[in-house]
Amino acid sequence: MKEIADSELLELIRQSNYPAFDELYQRYWKYIYTIAFRKLGDRDDAADLTQNVFMEFYDKRKGLIVNIPVKNYLRTAMLYKLSNYFRTKGFQEKHYLNFQHFHQHSPESDSSFDLLAKRENEMEFEEMVELIYRTIDEMPEKMKEIFLLSRTEQYSIMEMAEKLALSPQTIKNQISKALSRIREVAAKNDLTVAQVMILIWLTQP
Template sequence: MAQHTDQELISLIRESDYAAFEQLHARFWPELQKLAYKKIGDRQDAYDLLQDMFIEIWEKRETLNFGDRLPGWLQKRLWFKLSTYFRNQGFRKQHQDDFKVYLENENASDFDPIELKEAEAYYEDLLAAINKAIDEMPNRMREVFLLNRNEKYSVNEIADRLGLSPKTVRNQLERAILRLRKSTETYNPSALQILFILWIIKR
């Protein structure tokens, strides 16, 4: 197979040349894999994240702005994927741990084991909806919300950090929580699932 320049690869990929895409993959995967693994520390997660990134590139090949320098563009896209990964992982782990403690305090033994299993599966779907709602928040609202929920910053601490008034911070948090409530409106939860929803949107 002829080796193309980076710009030639971009042009060919835009024309849906899959051989060019495979060449792109082979040329840049090893270095990107090293970077992803260095940041994540888990080979499988790094592989999956990078695989998702390349799939997205192929699926969006006709509309992506690859920029002038392909290596730099790919690294920036990897940083974006990594930031999303860490944001979602942090949110997920915190709420899994907190909800487990909450159930213990609420005497979870009163619930049927099968119902608990269903709630765990439901949790995955609900969390996906919540993360989507967070990703779609305006930048400032998302920043305020994550500082409060993930970093445990108080309203006043967020105000000081971001140079906002406490009233503005409270307004942003209220709007963020409203968005989360709306993101769960289409669900038809069981009693235990309702308990989870109430916990996550009111805590």
């Protein structure tokens, strides 16, 4: 089984081949679990969501339509689970502090997750996730680097200026331009800026 490609495993899983499913699980459970744990900060909750993702994957096996790499499909499924998790359980303090550092201003946390989760169709959620990846990937390289340093690693303006050998004003300008792009994406896709920022937070390591 270890030499079989993901696409072949998927065909076997559709035929209810449990060893094929177990191989797929062994390949990706740590990756999926890590995504959940980094956002939740709770090992038990992360493990529960990981199990749910794989259980639902197997339960839907016969009618499963996977148009992207299996790893990406499972990642999107976990992001969808996380969105629903925060909608139903709310932002606990540990989540809020983590996201607040990322967002850098008061987020519409609960209401934004609620609105995201109203897009109950997983395919629509998958499209939103791919939109976020595209939005970040399409940023000029330096803008993307600065934006992610400021949002995912919580670098200050001065720390980024020192790290990248740029002036603080240049850093501020690049962040401002990145946020302008995000506002445009939000407006074109019937999302608030806070919702887009939540999706970025969910999708970044």
